[in-house]
Amino acid sequence: MIREVLLSTFLAAIPVAGQACETVEFDNAPFTFCEIDLSETELRLFLRDRQGAILGTFARVEAALGEGERLGVAMNAGMFHEDRSPVGLYIEDGEQEMRIVTSDGPGNFGLLPNGVLCLNDHEADVIESRRFAENPPECQYATQSGPMLVIDGDLHPRFLASGTSLNIRNGVGISADGERLFLAISDEPVNFHHFGRFFRDYLETPNALYFDGRVSRLHAPGIGRSDLGFPVGPIIGVVMDDTVDGAEPAE
Template identity: 45%
Template sequence: MRGWACLWLVLGILTWGASLAEAGCVPDRFEDNDYTVCRFDLRKEKLKLFSLDPAGEPYGSFRALKAALHEQGLELVFAMNAGMYGEDLKPIGLYVEEGRRFKKANRRDGPGNFHLKPNGMFFIDGNRGGVMETEAFLAAGLSPRYASQSGPMLVIDGDIHPKFSRNGTSYLRRNGVGSPDPHTLVFAISEGSVNFHSFARLFRDHLGCQNALFLDGSISSLHAEELSRSDGFFSLGPIVALVKER
């Protein structure tokens, strides 16, 4: 009986683990920091970007996007803030939605995280997606269905951004995106304050991403239905989302 009990316990744990893996977003821990990590196979899940509502105004929140989708018979399954934006909540760098370029690539120098070069893009095109440094993306001549520019890059071809220090003193809640292969995007949000170097190591050393991009800090927000979570602390610019029919 004891043997059967152990067997059922193991099977239960395996089933629970499999359900978490299929759920998309799961709690994770790396180097004594807590994260939520959301992994999507683009061959199975169709991610999209959202910025402006039908009236041409920014959605600004998961709540507003969820309500708009509900009217169309759709469900917001996953969402995360997805790129730098200005005071008007509109993108300040390249932004492509449904194949239409709303904003061209921003190659200017300036203050702030976005201009801590190299910055970069994350993009989705059918069942493929990825993260690339801005100049490499433009040189490749890609025209994806969705793209958002943000910065700085966290990991560039396996190397951590050269301006990050392991002992960096800027600690914030942060979120970002990486791509371990051409069909997978991995999003992560820290549950506490981390510095850039630590966050970059998460993507490179723990999540297996040779390229990863910082999406934002402080306002970092996540909507995950399976975790019964929908952050609503700050106004948001571009949003990446997984939407399904209800």
């Protein structure tokens, strides 16, 4: 169960098809997170349509789904270049579009250690990038981003409680038992240390990965939220049956 510390719940949704979202306060800042039961959901990554054009928005992802399918919880899922192609490793439906990048470099992506989210049927893992590269697992879907927020229970070593870089931030973490995936976004600007602690101390995820800042987006039909903004790169989303109650269309 999620630890009830430094917490007050603002908004909670009734779970729909293995997914439920809440807005909470943690250490004087609001966060929205969605808990996804991996045993009950189909989770995919999305980048391009059948013609090769970048999708980039929740509405276009939903429009690209098959008949009878609807987009559930979704979020932008990794950093991207100006043409919105992935910066690091990207695998979709078993096909690799971009190789893994293990060198350090400028920006948040190059703030090593960074990591990879690896998805397979009803299971997921967040793996440090160099460890991933040394012994690559099979991933039906994978996206690389950075930095890691939580690494085997510890915050990224470069994070400072006094850090002055504040942004709206989003990321992903996996529960210790590997059965639940958490997508979270800060609802006001926070630093990396604060955001990492949300995953480590509140969501209690031993490993968590930063997706992005400033361009962070969340689609959460169960709480009536679908963030707008200019198009992004990779998107992670739950694919659900169109007949399921609470499956409002993406905006």
